[in-house]
Amino acid sequence: MSKLLMPLIMLYALYVQFHGDYGPGGGFQAGVIFAAGIILYTLIFGLEEARAVVRPWVLRIGLSLGVLIFAGTGVATMLLGGNFLDYNLLAQHAQHGQHMGILIVEFGVLLTVASGLLTIFYVFAGRGKRRRDVEE
Amino acid sequence: MDFAELINLFLLTLLTVTGLAIARMRALFPAVMLTGLYSLLSACLFVLFDAVDVALTEAAVGAGVTTILFLGGLALTKPEEKPIRKGRAALALAVTLSTGALLIYATLDMPHYGAADTPVQQHPLRTAYIEGTAQDIEIPNMVTAILASYRGYDTLGEITVIFTAAVGVLALLGSGWRRKRDA
Numbered sequence: 001m002s003k004l005l006m007p008l009i010m011l012y013a014l015y016v017q018f019h020g021d022y023g024p025g026g027g028f029q030a031g032v033i034f035a036a037g038i039i040l041y042t043l044i045f046g047l048e049e050a051r052a053v054v055r056p057w058v059l060r061i062g063l064s065l066g067v068l069i070f071a072g073t074g075v076a077t078m079l080l081g082g083n084f085l086d087y088n089l090l091a092q093h094a095q096h097g098q099h100m101g102i103l104i105v106e107f108g109v110l111l112t113v114a115s116g117l118l119t120i121f122y123v124f125a126g127r128g129k130r131r132r133d134v135e136e
Numbered sequence: 137m138d139f140a141e142l143i144n145l146f147l148l149t150l151l152t153v154t155g156l157a158i159a160r161m162r163a164l165f166p167a168v169m170l171t172g173l174y175s176l177l178s179a180c181l182f183v184l185f186d187a188v189d190v191a192l193t194e195a196a197v198g199a200g201v202t203t204i205l206f207l208g209g210l211a212l213t214k215p216e217e218k219p220i221r222k223g224r225a226a227l228a229l230a231v232t233l234s235t236g237a238l239l240i241y242a243t244l245d246m247p248h249y250g251a252a253d254t255p256v257q258q259h260p261l262r263t264a265y266i267e268g269t270a271q272d273i274e275i276p277n278m279v280t281a282i283l284a285s286y287r288g289y290d291t292l293g294e295i296t297v298i299f300t301a302a303v304g305v306l307a308l309l310g311s312g313w314r315r316k317r318d319a
Contacts, residue, residue: 009305018190021275024188026283028294039204050219057201067299070292085288088272098273102284105291112295116302117201124208 004083017110018042021102027109034110047125047130059115061107066112144184151177162217164210172203185249189279 058110073085080089087101088094110118161167175198177205182191220228247254256262269281283291 020280026189026280026281029189029192031200032193036196036200039201043204063226063299063302067295070295072306073291074288081153085285085292087285094272095274098281098285099221099275101279102273102275105284105288106280109291109295114296115212116298119302121205122202123170123210123305124205127208127212128311136252 005039006041009033009040009044017106018103020106021099025108028113030106030111030119034114035121038114038118039121042121042125047122056119056120059119059122062111062115064116065117065129066108066110069108069111070105073101073108076098077101140184147177147181147184151181162219164213164215167217168203168206168210171206172199175199175202199293205227 013030013034016025016033017027020026020030038050038054041053073090074085075084076085077086077089082089085101085105087122090097090100090104139258153176154170154177156169158167158174175194179191179195179196182188182194229284251257265286266278268286269275269278273281273285275281
């Protein structure tokens with residue numbers, strides 16, 4: 001059943017991410033839904049399986065990369081001669097620049113939120129497991 | 137009273153009942169499950185108030201992730217709550233009641249839901265954002281426009297908070313994986 005649900009949850013996360021310009025949603029909601037999907041996977045297949053699918057070091061890179069993408073977009077607009085996070089300069093037309101800027105920045109938000117939640121989850125779940133191993 | 141109000145009243149009653157049940161419960165596992173239900177009911181209320189973004193987040197974080205994190209914490213502790221001493225219970229009740237009374241007193245000053253003459257509705261920034269979104273950004277979703285563009289600094293700050301929280305958890309508790317291999 002959850003094998004059936006997993007791709008749907010991931011697809012829904014992507015939909016929420018990229019439809020954020022038109023409907024409710026955006027990077028934060030998408031990241032949270034993505035993380036919840038992986039957590040569901042962990043509940044059913046176990047922590048080690050999940051760690052093999054989404055490795056902890058990937059999460060750490062994603063965690064920092066998200067913030068870097070967001071802040072980097074700001075720095076890029078500054079290098080183009082504007083203010084910090086002034087997306088107008090990212091493309092020929094100011095509106096296109098805004099569209100691009102929002103897409104890039106929302107991707108950064110998705111990365112950090114999903115990785116952050118999963119990192120915290122892995123750490124907590126890992127603690128419970130370690131304790132049980134010791135008791136056994 | 138129209139239909140929407142009736143649903144609101146129904147959901148709020150359920151919310152109160154769930155809250156009371158959580159407070160009275162001694163077994164922790166059902167209490168955790170009920171907090172999930174509480175979040176789901178809140179998400180329904182947010183949908184009714186047209187705050188769909190918040191509802192999405194509440195349903196995924198509050199009902200999903202937080203419940204699982206609570207369960208993870210539950211695995212580390214005992215399944216029953218410690219019995220409370222009588223004297224402390226009375227004190228706790230007094231503190232809770234006075235805080236509740238203060239909060240209810242504070243709501244008396246709040247404008248009615250959907251009122252047009254609130255500071256939020258009358259501020260010049262409101263028209264600036266609403267008309268600006270169509271002209272400057274050309275995307276239909278104003279919430280995204282404000283979050284990602286007009287208030288980009290705030291959102292950058294928010295994800296920095298999440299980043300810091302995750303780094304803090306990693307620093308305090310470690311990965312839990314490497315240390316086991318060393319041992």
